[in-house]
Amino acid sequence: MSQVLEPPSTPPTAPAPGPRPYTEEDPATLAARYGLTVSGARPSLPAYVRQLWQRRHFITAFATxxxxxxxxxxxLGQVWQVLTPLLNAAVYYFIFGQLLGTSKGVPDYIPFLVTGVFVWTFTQSSVMAGTRAISGSLGLVRALHFPRAALPVSYCLQQLQQLLFSMCALVVILLAFGIPPALSWLLIVPALVLQFTFNTGLAMIMARIGAHTPDISQLMPFLLRTWMYMSGVMWSLSKLMKGQDHHGIAYQLLQANPAAIYIDLMRFALMDSFHASQLPPHVWALAAGWALLAGAGGFIYFWKAEETYGRG
Structure with a gap:
């Protein structure tokens, strides 16, 4: 006799759902899904410029x-801001002006020398400050989020403020030596703007190098001292190169030396005895070219390593 199978009284239950099998997703997809961004990632260049402009008040306050x-x-407090470059000028006057006789044939040698010392000190101090801008501020860099370019910019602004204090003493020296104010003194403004742009770009380059190679700060004083001797701080380059081949490499290098260009522009603006014939050809074009090259190039070079500062 055949058996009839009856259906079960209750339908079979479906198996309980278990954990979904893991499927590996691309990290970029996950980040986009949850709105995550890389901490400290380098922003685009226009965004970086905007961030820096937004912190302009911080930059000026930090520099001050x-x-x-x-x-x-x-x-003596802030008196040293003027006294330090004046003492440097006095030492250079004694050694180079008197012992080595570089003052012979240079009209108004003391204003000539003091102007050179003040302007050169602006560039020298900006470069040295830029070298330590990141490595000397690691606590600030690691604690706060801000465009790191604010540091070398603020250090250069600090040196510009110090130069303006020194210029007060320079004006007194010019008047004491019978050099009256003239309309040419207005040329100080564009000359300082160009030099500040050049110094800031150079400081940014040195800030990036110094952030990864701290030993560069020990080498820079020797390089800067060599650069100073080539910049006509203590002597007249036009007198030194008189009679030389104007197409020679040494002459061309001295003519294109940016530090010498900014020093001579300041002397030309302030001193009647410093004539246009002592300036290199196309001097303003050279000054603007160095400012643009160092300013823009240094800024981009520094920006490209933005996410690496303070790490490691």
Whole structure:
């Protein structure tokens, strides 16, 4: 006799759902899904410029605070801002002007020398400050999020403020030596703008190098001293190269030396005895070209390593 199979009284239950099998997703897809971004990632160049502009008040306040604190422990305080370059000029006058006789044939040698020392010190101090801008501020870099270019810019702004203090003493020296104010003194403004742009770009280059190679700060004083001797701080380059082949490499290098160009522009603006014939050809074009090359090139070079500062 055949058996009839009856259906079960209750339908079979479906198996309980288990964990979904893991499927590996691309990290970029996951980041896009949850709105995640890389911490400290380098922004685009236009965005970086906007961030830097938004922090302009921080930059100026930081520069002023550093300048005020620089001589806070000294009894003479901020007087050293003027006294230090004046003492340097006095030493150079004694050694080069008197012992080596570089003052012979140079009209108004003391204003000539003091102007050169002040302008050169602006570039020298900006470069040295830029070298330590990142490596000397690691606590600030690691603690706060801001465009790192604010640091070398603020250090150069600090040096510009110090130069303006020194210029007050320079004006007194010019008047004491019978050099009256003239309309040509207005040329100080574009000359300083170009030099500040050049110094800032150079400081950014050195800031990136110094952030990864701190030993560069030990080498820079020797390089800067060599550069100073080639820049006509203590002597007249036009007198030194008189009679030389104008197409020679040495003459061309001295003519195109940016530090010498900015020093001579300042002398030309302030001193009646410093004539246009002592300036290299197309001097303003050279000054603007160096400012554009160092300013834009240094800024881009620094920006490209933005995400690496303070790490490692």
């Amino acid at each position: 605070a550093k300048l005020t604190a620089q001589y806070s422990q000294a009894k």
